[in-house]
Amino acid sequence: MTEYALILVSTVLVNNFVLVKFLGLCPFMGVSRKLETALGMGLATTFVLTLSSVCAYLTNEFLLAPLGIEYLRTIAFILVIAVVVQFTEMVVHKTSPVLYQVLGIFLPLITTNCAVLGVALLNTQAQHSFLESAVYGFGAAVGFSLVLVLFAAMRERITVSDVPAVFRGPAIALITAGLMSMAFMGFSGLVKG
Amino acid sequence: MLTAILALALLALAFGLLLGYASVRFKVDSDPIVDKVDAILPQTQCGQCGFPGCHPYAEAIAKGEADINLCPPGGETVVMALADLLGRDPKPVEGGVKEKRVAYIDEQICIGCTLCLQACPVDAILGAAKHMHTIIVSECTGCELCVEPCPVDCISMVPVKVEPATWTWPYPAAAAKPEANHG
Numbered sequence: 001m002t003e004y005a006l007i008l009v010s011t012v013l014v015n016n017f018v019l020v021k022f023l024g025l026c027p028f029m030g031v032s033r034k035l036e037t038a039l040g041m042g043l044a045t046t047f048v049l050t051l052s053s054v055c056a057y058l059t060n061e062f063l064l065a066p067l068g069i070e071y072l073r074t075i076a077f078i079l080v081i082a083v084v085v086q087f088t089e090m091v092v093h094k095t096s097p098v099l100y101q102v103l104g105i106f107l108p109l110i111t112t113n114c115a116v117l118g119v120a121l122l123n124t125q126a127q128h129s130f131l132e133s134a135v136y137g138f139g140a141a142v143g144f145s146l147v148l149v150l151f152a153a154m155r156e157r158i159t160v161s162d163v164p165a166v167f168r169g170p171a172i173a174l175i176t177a178g179l180m181s182m183a184f185m186g187f188s189g190l191v192k193g
Numbered sequence: 194m195l196t197a198i199l200a201l202a203l204l205a206l207a208f209g210l211l212l213g214y215a216s217v218r219f220k221v222d223s224d225p226i227v228d229k230v231d232a233i234l235p236q237t238q239c240g241q242c243g244f245p246g247c248h249p250y251a252e253a254i255a256k257g258e259a260d261i262n263l264c265p266p267g268g269e270t271v272v273m274a275l276a277d278l279l280g281r282d283p284k285p286v287e288g289g290v291k292e293k294r295v296a297y298i299d300e301q302i303c304i305g306c307t308l309c310l311q312a313c314p315v316d317a318i319l320g321a322a323k324h325m326h327t328i329i330v331s332e333c334t335g336c337e338l339c340v341e342p343c344p345v346d347c348i349s350m351v352p353v354k355v356e357p358a359t360w361t362w363p364y365p366a367a368a369a370k371p372e373a374n375h376g
Contacts, residue, residue: 079201
């Protein structure tokens with residue numbers, strides 16, 4: 001149990017995918033203008049990342065490894081992730097219109113994101129078990145959502161504050177992201193190993 | 194090598210079948226009201242209603258967020274049809290009742306740039322690059338989208354003369370407005 005807790009803490013805080021591993025930066029910058037969209041994106045990402053890391057694990061374990069074609073991991077994972085997300089989008093659209101309204105447009109947006117593929121590949125690299133993969137994916141997504149929501153809240157404040165003209169817009173956003181990244185680096189050492 | 198190709202091909206095939214099945218099995222019927230409203234709208238996609246196209250406007254009408262009288266190209270015909278369909282009271286078209294106008298290209302000035310062709314949502318402009326263009330009057334909806342892109346300002350909106358063939362009885366809603374102004 002402590003193992004899973006460790007994985008969770010390490011992916012959420014210490015090895016945060018956005019601020020420490022620098023994956024998934026485009027939704028981080030792109031969808032962080034408003035708190036609500038950031039929340040929606042965070043939810044969708046949590047959903048997709050957990051699902052895709054599990055599916056990628058299954059593909060790797062039961063298809064690629066037995067056939068000895070692990071070198072096709074990247075392309076196989078892209079295929080699996082894209083299909084799974086598309087499929088769930090259809091099912092959600094049919095079965096739960098409310099959930100679809102929340103996640104709707106964000107689901108296909110996050111599908112082809114590098115963080116999603118990155119988590120799947122890192123999972124196989126670290127040779128995680130099934131449950132570990134799921135926790136790893138979930139933790140990565142929670143970390144992503146946390147950072148995204150924090151960043152969105154900061155950007156909402158920044159837009160109304162008096163920023164020098166040269167720093168306005170993306171410049172101050174990138175500086176903020178950099179400062180956040182440095183702050184998150186402070187978590188390293190929280191979990192050993 | 195062969196196993197790799199086969200494995201990926203089979204995987205892709207299986208997923209393709211799955212998605213194909215899912216798209217049939219989990220097909221979501223769009224709101225029939227939206228489709229009906231959309232069918233009435235003139236499909237000029239001109240955006241004069243404040244929505245980015247006819248379908249979003251149809252959705253807004255169906256949800257009750259938008260009024261039925263925001264479509265200038267459709268004019269009274271559309272307002273009446275929508276009022277009929279939705280059981281709402283017809284109102285005069287937003288921005289006053291405009292007389293029906295169509296675009297007119299001054300063929301002496303036209304340089305044949307084709308910019309207005311691209312702007313026209315209903316393909317009512319005939320022409321080719323470096324040849325003068327002309328408007329097919331019967332197709333023109335008077336949405337004015339071609340006026341803006343013309344680099345030589347050769348397009349003007351001219352009112353359509355009321356002829357026996359085009360004359361219609363004024364709608365009660367449209368007629369009520371001027372009376373109210375007099376009184």
